Amino acid sequence: EIVLTQSPATLSLSPGERATLSCRASQSISTLLAWYQLKPGQTPRLLIYDASNRVTGVPAKFSGSGSGTDFTLTISSLEPEDFALYYCQHRSNRPWTFGQGTKVEIK
């Protein structure tokens, strides 16, 4: 099973700041990684697929990068609605697993 490790667990930032979230895979997964946003009371929202492709309708402030074992989700300038939980997930092989999440909170 591929383990995805997200860091940091919590990111405390102010609106307008840049957020950089990391996801590291226990073995190479090429670019087969997605990022999700999860807010209380809402269903997860798929943001990025295949490491760097934004889902239709996702704002350009969200960008993904990386390949192999190291991946990054960047939010260029945080807005109030961006403070949430973020998960990465791979589809390299089964079982498809998620990271443990990074909480982006208001500083």
Next chain:
Amino acid sequence: EVHLLESGGDLIQPGGSLRLSCAASGFTFGTYAFSWVRQAPGKGLEWVSAISATADVTYYGDSVQGRFTVSRDNSKNTLYLQMNSLTADDTAVYHCATHHSSGAYFQHWGQGTLVTVSS
């Protein structure tokens, strides 16, 4: 608009069985692969099971293999998860989710149904 509505969650004793349903609307159900994804209280997301668009292929996570069975009825736009031999570790909110066109990423999610396994 894509709409997924899970049902069937309940309080069940260890060793019991339960069948979850996921009713879909707003899209062509029979063209999408689906997964079940669960979230235990205070925990992260865990992929449980997947089924292809035509139901010819199914996959399961190691923790549910041999106990859970995923199925679908494309004539009723409904996905199912039959859960047997339930344990406390199966306590979670269960979501159904469509696969993205690129593969096993989960694009549209239902709100979930709570399964509690306890005596």
